[in-house]
Amino acid sequence: MLRFVVRRLALLVPILLGLSILLFLWVRALPGGPAEALLGERATPEAVERVRRLYGLDRPWYEQYFTWVGNLLRGDLGVSTRTQHPVLEELLRTFPATMELALTAMIFAVGVGIPLGYFAARRHGSWLDHLSVAGSLFGITIPVFFLGYMLKFVFAEKLGILPTDGRQDPLLDVVHPTGFYVLDGLVSGNLEAFADAFQHLILPGIALGTIPLAIVVRITRASVLDVLHEDYVRTAEAKGLKPATIRGRHVLRNAMLPIITIIGLQVGLLLGGAVLTETVFAFPGFGKFIADSIMARDYAVLQGFILFTAVVFVLVNLLVDIAYGLIDPRVRVA
Amino acid sequence: MTTPPQSFLELRDLRIHFPTEDGLVKSVDGLSFKLDRGKTLGIVGESGSGKSVTSLGILGLHKGGGAKISGEIWLDGEELVTADQDHVRTLRGKKMAMIFQDPLSSMHPYYSVGAQIIEAYRIHHKVSKAVARKHAIDLLGRVGIPQPDKRVDDYPHQFSGGMRQRAMIAMSLSCDPELLIADEPTTALDVTVQAQILDLMTDLQREFNSALIIITHDLGVVAELSDDILVMYGGKCIEYGSAEDIFYRPEHPYTWGLLGSMPRLDREPTERLLPIKGTPPSLINVPSGCAFNPRCTFTDRTEGRSTSEVPELAETEGGHLVRCHMSREERRSIWDNEIKPMMEST
Ligand SMILES: Nc1ncnc2c1ncn2[C@@H]1O[C@H](COP(=O)(O)OP(=O)(O)OP(=O)(O)O)[C@@H](O)[C@H]1O
Ligand SMILES: [Mg+2]
Numbered sequence: 001m002l003r004f005v006v007r008r009l010a011l012l013v014p015i016l017l018g019l020s021i022l023l024f025l026w027v028r029a030l031p032g033g034p035a036e037a038l039l040g041e042r043a044t045p046e047a048v049e050r051v052r053r054l055y056g057l058d059r060p061w062y063e064q065y066f067t068w069v070g071n072l073l074r075g076d077l078g079v080s081t082r083t084q085h086p087v088l089e090e091l092l093r094t095f096p097a098t099m100e101l102a103l104t105a106m107i108f109a110v111g112v113g114i115p116l117g118y119f120a121a122r123r124h125g126s127w128l129d130h131l132s133v134a135g136s137l138f139g140i141t142i143p144v145f146f147l148g149y150m151l152k153f154v155f156a157e158k159l160g161i162l163p164t165d166g167r168q169d170p171l172l173d174v175v176h177p178t179g180f181y182v183l184d185g186l187v188s189g190n191l192e193a194f195a196d197a198f199q200h201l202i203l204p205g206i207a208l209g210t211i212p213l214a215i216v217v218r219i220t221r222a223s224v225l226d227v228l229h230e231d232y233v234r235t236a237e238a239k240g241l242k243p244a245t246i247r248g249r250h251v252l253r254n255a256m257l258p259i260i261t262i263i264g265l266q267v268g269l270l271l272g273g274a275v276l277t278e279t280v281f282a283f284p285g286f287g288k289f290i291a292d293s294i295m296a297r298d299y300a301v302l303q304g305f306i307l308f309t310a311v312v313f314v315l316v317n318l319l320v321d322i323a324y325g326l327i328d329p330r331v332r333v334a
Numbered sequence: 335m336t337t338p339p340q341s342f343l344e345l346r347d348l349r350i351h352f353p354t355e356d357g358l359v360k361s362v363d364g365l366s367f368k369l370d371r372g373k374t375l376g377i378v379g380e381s382g383s384g385k386s387v388t389s390l391g392i393l394g395l396h397k398g399g400g401a402k403i404s405g406e407i408w409l410d411g412e413e414l415v416t417a418d419q420d421h422v423r424t425l426r427g428k429k430m431a432m433i434f435q436d437p438l439s440s441m442h443p444y445y446s447v448g449a450q451i452i453e454a455y456r457i458h459h460k461v462s463k464a465v466a467r468k469h470a471i472d473l474l475g476r477v478g479i480p481q482p483d484k485r486v487d488d489y490p491h492q493f494s495g496g497m498r499q500r501a502m503i504a505m506s507l508s509c510d511p512e513l514l515i516a517d518e519p520t521t522a523l524d525v526t527v528q529a530q531i532l533d534l535m536t537d538l539q540r541e542f543n544s545a546l547i548i549i550t551h552d553l554g555v556v557a558e559l560s561d562d563i564l565v566m567y568g569g570k571c572i573e574y575g576s577a578e579d580i581f582y583r584p585e586h587p588y589t590w591g592l593l594g595s596m597p598r599l600d601r602e603p604t605e606r607l608l609p610i611k612g613t614p615p616s617l618i619n620v621p622s623g624c625a626f627n628p629r630c631t632f633t634d635r636t637e638g639r640s641t642s643e644v645p646e647l648a649e650t651e652g653g654h655l656v657r658c659h660m661s662r663e664e665r666r667s668i669w670d671n672e673i674k675p676m677m678e679s680t
Contacts (some may be wrong), residue, residue: 036622097606186650230437230439231440232439232440232441232442232443234390234440235434235440235441235442236396237423237426237443238393238424238426238427238431238432238434239396239427239431239453239454239505240397240424240425240426240427240428240457241427241453242423243609250442252442254443254444301337317358327444328444329443329444329446329489329491330443330489330491331625333404
């Protein structure tokens with residue numbers, strides 16, 4: 001197992017190397033550049049050239065790349081041309097926000113999706129089954145921003161039971177030692193801040209979690225249906241096991257593999273794909289920050305943030321593979 | 335309800351039908367037989383004749399697909415069809431156990447062989463894991479697994495086919511069942527392993543004095559082991575008798591076909607003496623009259639009743655039952671003068 005993990009981590013090196021070069025070329029291929037974005041449309045060519053020289057953008061791209069990689073290895077991700085803050089600082093500020101949001105969405109998707117898919121499979125052909133199939137199709141097709149605005153309109157504006165936007169009520173007096181606001185409320189013993197941060201997560205969490213929810217329902221239903229008809233489930237019945245034990249020990253455990261795979265893929269997508277949700281709920285997160293940085297051609301931010309997303313994505317899927325090995329002994333040997 | 339029978343196991347007019355989109359599948363259609371402790375019954379029939387459905391039905395595992403079940407299953411004085419299913423569950427594994435057809439897919443891929451035996455044992459015995467583990471190692475040793483104390487932690491995919499079948503037997507025997515049903519226990523195995531496994535099962539049966547049902551499509555497998563043999567065709571019993579009756583005095587044309595198509599050591603395996611022409615009957619649109627009539631070579635000797643009238647399962651002599659329109663004399667004369675000489679001459 002350890003060798004497997006080391007091998008996979010070693011594989012990360014060429015992946016990140018290749019990705020970073022592609023990324024580097026891609027941001028430079030965007031029309032315009034940071035200087036033009038900063039100075040606006042009416043800037044003189046001289047002014048643009050001055051700014052380009054200031055950020056070293058006048059040098060050949062591979063020189064810029066080696067400088068960037070050298071700095072990266074020392075933990076320096078550069079400075080944002082848009083905010084003038086170090087990229088690392090921006091990352092540490094926005095990533096916890098999106099991580100919190102993505103986790104909320106995932107807990108929603110998994111917490112509702114697995115039971116729903118499971119009961120749909122157990123009552124195969126019942127109204128619950130049909131409802132879950134139709135509902136999940138609806139969940140996949142509904143546009144996220146539309147759902148987001150609807151949720152906001154109904155629960156925040158009309159009913160007024162949940163906050164409309166942001167991560168925290170600005171009037172609260174709070175400290176943020178970790179950057180994860182829910183966690184911050186807990187560690188600083190400020191339960192009001194904890195509850196407030198949590199309430200701010202509910203609506204965007206549901207908006208962001210609806211597509212993963214629909215996918216988890218479908219995958220769970222399909223894999224439980226598969227496993228229910230396996231011969232070894234009949235063997236378990238023939239032993240005289242209680243139905244509840246059979247479901248827990250023999251059915252769900254086997255149905256878990258495809259579900260875990262999907263969860264792994266979704267977590268990666270949620271990190272990058274939270275832009276729309278973050279925009280609707282004015283949630284100061286990672287996705288929104290990347291979108292703004294694209295507009296500003298903020299090379300350093302784009303490179304750092306996207307590379308970081310890739311690392312997280314690969315790590316999450318490494319965890320998925322480890323989970324595979326823990327669950328299925330046939331994978332462990334191979 | 336009728337009175338409980340004297341026999342340890344008795345089926346009375348058991349019917350298991352599956353409603354499907356194409357129609358009602360009559361997998362088991364009016365099956366009756368008796369079996370005492372210490373005795374072995376062989377159930378023989380082609381693929382799809384309802385052998386597995388019968389055995390699953392006895393264990394109460396036929397539910398899948400919304401099966402309709404009627405008739406009576408008496409096990410040691412208890413009727414199981416109408417019994418509380420939760421009670422039937424407590425009998426499974428302990429009072430009655432089953433060895434399944436395909437040991438690879440019938441064992442759970444994620445649990446070690448030992449864990450699966452331990453699980454089976456601990457359902458019915460409130461003992462610690464350590465005690466159950468010792469029992470599992472013991473059982474694996476008894477069924478002939480080498481180094482059972484090491485192999486107990488292996489997973490099913492690490493076992494060979496023969497060893498998996500042995501492990502499956504060990505699992506079924508873990509609670510000393512009084513009724514053991516073996517569904518084609520040796521189909522996937524080569525001939526020497528087949529013989530070993532069959533010997534093993536009869537040894538264990540003798541030891542526990544349990545009732546044993548061996549299901550197979552190969553008469554050769556049950557020839558030496560069975561006290562009685564039941565020949566199934568299209569969900570019905572078409573001939574039933576002692577092993578001697580079936581081998582020396584068979585009276586149904588289908589049984590003659592089975593005997594004739596038995597692989598024999600002195601012949602090439604592909605060369606069959608009396609192949610049964612045609613294919614097994616549909617269980618939805620059962621041929622009218624005798625279900626075997628489209629494949630029978632003797633329909634001209636039934637005075638035309640073959641396609642119009644369903645033959646009764648009738649006693650021909652001393653517990654030997656046959657479902658055929660021909661008269662007893664006719665059948666015996668065909669066997670003595672036409673079939674038997676042909677089988678002996680080659
Ligand atoms: N759940 C079900 N729904 C519908 N039909 C079924 C179901 N289970 C079994 N059958 C049908 O019942 C018939 C008998 O099946 P069974 O498995 O008992 O055959 P078998 O005699 O064991 O054959 P084999 O030698 O191939 O194992 C088959 O035609 C099968 O298609
Ligand atoms: Mg079968």
